[in-house]
Amino acid sequence: MASLTPEDYTVAWVCALPLEAAAARVMLDKIHSPPQEISDQNAYDFGELYGHNIVIAYLPSGLYGKVSAAGVVSRMRSTFRELRFALMVGIGGGVPGTGKNDIRLGDVVVSKPGPRHSGVIQYDYGKAIQGGIEAKKLTAQDGEDGVLNIVQQVLENNSHMRAEFGAPKGHTDLLFHPSYRHTEGDSCDTCDKEWLVNRQPRGGKAPHIHYGLIASGDQVTKDSQTRDRLAEQHGILCFEMEAVGLMDELPTLVIRGICDYCDSHKQKQWQGYAALTAAAWAKALLSVVPAYHGSSSIKKAQRHWVVPLARNPRFVGRNNEIAQLEHLITTQDGPRRVAITGLGGVGKTQIALEVAYRTRDRDKDCSLFWIPCTSQTMIDQAFLNIAQALGERRTLASDFDNADDSEMWLTVGNNAGLTLEDFLPQSSLGRILFTTRNRKLAIKLAPFDLMPIPDEDKETAFQVLREMLGHDLVAEETSAAFLEQLAYLPLAITQASAYIAENGLNLSTYLELFQEHEHDAVELLSEDFRDPGRYKDMQNPVITTWLLSFKQIQHQNPLAADYLSFKAIIDPRNIPMSILSPGATRKQQLEALGLLNAYSFTAGQHTAINMHRLVHLATRNWLRQNGLFDHWVGEVADRMGDVFPNYDSSNWRLWREYLPHGLSLVQDAAFACHEDSHTKLIERIAGCLKSDGRYLEAEAFYARLVIIYGRGAAQDHHLRLDNMAQLAFVYLFQGRWRECDELYLQVFDGQTRLLGASHPLTIATLRIRAASCVCQLREVEAEKLALEAVELSERGLGPEDEITLLCQTDLARIYSIRGRQEHSLETCFSTIERMKTAQGQEQVETLSVMSNSASTFLDMGPILNQRK
Structure with a gap:
């Protein structure tokens, strides 16, 4: 026998419980191997019964009720497109009565429309059952005996089932008065038998078959008084939990074997037998229903073309991507779903459109349907157009364009518990091509079959x-x-x-x-323009195309939106992860960065995160339009103030990594209103620039700090003098001698007035002035300044003070430069970092820099002397 495809199966047999499924399987004449094309999440068995190809579906373990049943059948409809009807076969609770409706345990109730109710099946199919099945005597004694014969034959052929599925003893069929409730214990052995309802014995062993209304709900009915009230009001014969969830999906007949009386009393020993009698009646039914072998075997499919966009006559490039896509969708055993991913504006829609038109030109029998997924409304309208083109409510789609919204595709949005993904068509002959900016969604919709379009080609x-x-x-x-x-x-x-x-x-x-x-x-x-290759009701500018992605990111992951905003303030290249604001777990950080990567807004997650340059520009614009730009400048400034290292040589790798981002921040015009509270950040950036030999840039920041410390709330004469000294220092390195001397003289005068002539900072300024004179080949003046520094230090700090000894070392070096070796001092201390003075750490840092600088220039003296 040739292998079957999903299109060959025409009858759905749905079971809620494992014992119901076991009863269903033993009814099959043949067992089939599963078709290879099945990929949905339902569990199935396959087989044949009286010529019918039957697919048996199971509800997920532990998930019962109408919502679960509806989800299972909806997925079945997508996978098995030739299903004609469904049988919901299993156990239920019966409503005891008299006369015609004298329902006992082990009987079978079949849904049947009444004057005001459909019986949970469609009227047209219900009438067919009434006119066809009842006419063939299935409700008469012959039919009941036939069910009994099927049950007995199954138990003879499957002896292992007798214990669970055999008929219990008649005396265990207990019906208690509605007002009497079950007492403690697992069985009714302890219940008071005085409350039993006196019923006439029923002759024969065959279960009776009853036709009427079956009530379906999400809760098991265990109250006999509620049972009787609803039964009397609506004419109900049976209560169950799943059938109503199937009615809107397929014409459905509900067949229930009675295992209890919908009361509080336990009748579990009847469940297996009731499941078997229901399955036996379903088998008897199929013996008289003509088999249908699917429309696919008797008619050739008509070609359909539902694509709303015209071919782009100017499409060029992307030859490698198109060749790969054509190979994937035309290979017989290729993937059924493929996703094109990439940044908005990279050309995903145009590639998919070109593939669609090439497929149409190459394959004259291929139908193609295009679904714009920019909104739920557009999806609904596209499916409606396809249904009209096909003349029925079933379809196969080949292209889902702009499938970006994860919530739209993967979140339950209806009472049946279904997602949009559940409605994707399943076919061994069909292919689905998604285009999406969201790579995370693409991986869910088309696992392992992604075609990323590079941002830069x-x-x-x-x-x-x-x-x-x-x-x-x-x-x-x-x-x-x-x-x-x-x-x-x-x-x-x-x-x-x-x-x-x-x-x-x-x-x-x-x-x-x-x-x-x-x-x-x-x-x-942001300029709009006409583009026949894009949707008419959508704006085309590249900035606008990203606005929807911004909003989706905000909705899906607020931390990702925060990271995007943070990165828009700094340099878009080589962003270290450590610079981003903390406050999230490592997992949350990686998921947020992963979402930005999924939209192709950024690339990388560790030490070299890169943000697309135009996305960087667009995000900055978006922040301004929403009044958030200044807020994020402040947020980034606070974070940079916390993490930006000082310009100690041991930190050079780190500050070189952070420096481009610090510069992007402080050079932005919006930073001006934050600079007074972030002077330390500016000082560190300036110091890094100076240490890196970028003196012109450092000069601008030191001049800016001099202004800041000289005004308003930020006024600080001591810090102003410090930064004037640093400014003079960068003048010195640039060879701007006159400006350097003038500024150092201002610093010295100011320090003398503010701190005193013998203060370590004042003396440090004298030392650098002396070193400056050496660099300018003004050794005599340098010697005078060095002598003055020694005298001030000895008088104010003492002859044994470390600063005094450094000043003496400076003087010795100047003597050596001038050739006066007899005046050289033998002692030279290496660094000033050993100092632990009472002035505080900030002044120690300044002293350290200035004193080391003085030593540096003095060491340069002999080299400069050689140029005389």
């Missing part, structure tokens, strides 16, 4: 530009710089080209506009 970018503007304009030398500024992003290139063509510009003029100011660049990237 220079060859494709150049082809797009040439296609849009023509060879003459693109031949300019500025084309490379133009594409680099637009990060080689196809949508940004298309948008810029439309603006250039509309305004009669050339690449150079556009590039000047783009580079002149950040605000101008944002405005250019």
Whole structure:
């Protein structure tokens, strides 16, 4: 026998409990191997009965009720598209009565429409049952005997089932008065038998078959008084939990073997037998229902083309990606789902569209359906259009475009407990292609079959530009710089080209506009333009395309949105993870960074996180538009103040890693209102620049600090003098002697007035002035200043003080430079870091830098002397 496909199965047999499934399996004439194409999460058995190909489905263990049943059947409908009807077969609670409805344990109740109720099956199928099955005497004695024969034959052929599925003794069928409740204990042995209802014995062993209304709900009915009240009010014969969840999915017949009386008394010994009698009646039913072998075997599918976008006549590049996609979707054993991922604007939709049109041109029998997933409304409308094109409510989709919203796809959004993913079609012949910016969602929808589109493809970018503007304009030398500024992003290139063509510009003029100011660049990237390859009701600018992604990230993971905002304030390249604000677990951090990577907004999660340059620009604009930019400048400033290292040589690796980000922060105009409270951060940045030999940049920051410490609430004359000294120091390194001397003289005078002539900082300034004179080959003046430093230190600090000895060492070096070896001192102390003075750590740090600087310049003296 040829292997069967999901399209060959036409009858669904649904079971809620394991014992119901066991009873169902033994009814099959043949057992089938599962089709290889099955991939949904349901558990199935497959087989044949009287020519019917039957799929038996199980409810998830421990999950019963209408919602669970609806989810199972919905997934079945997607996988087995030729299902004609469902049988819900199992056990239920019976309503005891008299006469025609004298229901006993082991009897079978079959759902049947009444005057006001559908009997939990559709009317048309219910009428077929009434007219067909009852006409064939299944409700008469012959039918009941037939059920008994099936039960007996099953038990003879499967002796291991007798203990659980055999008929219990008749005296265990106990019906108690409705007002009497079960007493303590697992069985009714201890219940008072005086409360038993007196019923006439029923002749024969065959179970009776009853037709009528079956009530379905999420709770087991265990109250006999409630049972009788509802039964009398609605004409109910049986209570169960799952059937109503199937009614809207498939024409369904409910078959229940009676195992209790919906009261508080325990009748568990009847469950196996009741499941078997229900399954036996289902088998008897299928013996008289004609088998259907599926429409796929008797008619050829009509080709359908439901794609709302026209082919892009200017599509170029991406040949490798298209070749790989075509291979994946045309290979016979290839994946049924493939996802194209990448940054918004990178060209995912255009690639999918081109693949769709190439598939149409190559395969004349292939149908293709395109579902825009930008909103639930657009999805609903697309499915409606497809249903109208097919003339029925079943369809196979090949492309889901812009499937970005995880919540839309994976979150339960209806009473049946179903997600949008549950409605994806299943077919061995069909393929689904997703386009999404969200790689995390792509991995869930198409595990291990992802096609990432790189953010940067220079060859494709150049082809797009040439296609849009023509060879003459693109031949300019500025084309490379133009594409680099637009990060080689196809949508940004298309948008810029439309603006250039509309305004009669050339690449150079556009590039000047783009580079002149950040605000101008944002405005250019926000210009709307017409693009026939994109949806008419959506705005096309590249900045706008990312707005939805920003909102989705905010909703899915607020920490990720915070990280995105934080990174927008600093340099977008090589962001160390340690610079980000703490307050989250390692797992939360990695998930947040992973989401940003999933949207291609960033790349990397450790020491070299990179943010896409245009996304960086767009995020800054988004923060400004929402009044959040100044807030995040403050947040980043606080964090940088905590983590930015001092400019000690032992920290050089770390501060070189942090320096670009500190510069991006403090050079932003918005930082001006925060600078008074973050002077230490500015000082450390300036010190790092000076240590790195970037004197012109350091000069700007020291001059800025001098201004800050001289005004308002930040006024501090001591710190102002310190930074004037540092400013003089960078003048010295730049060879700006006059400015250096003038500033050091101001510092010395100010320190003398503020601290006194013998204060260590005042003496340190004298030492650097002396060293400056040596560098300028003014040795005589240097000797005078060094002598003055020694005298002041001896008088104020004492001849044995460490600073005094350093001053003596300076003087000895100057004597040596001048060739006066007889005056040289023999003692030289190595560093001033050993000092532990009473001035405090900040002054020790300043003294250390200035004194080491003095020694450095003195050491340079002999070299400079050789240039005379």
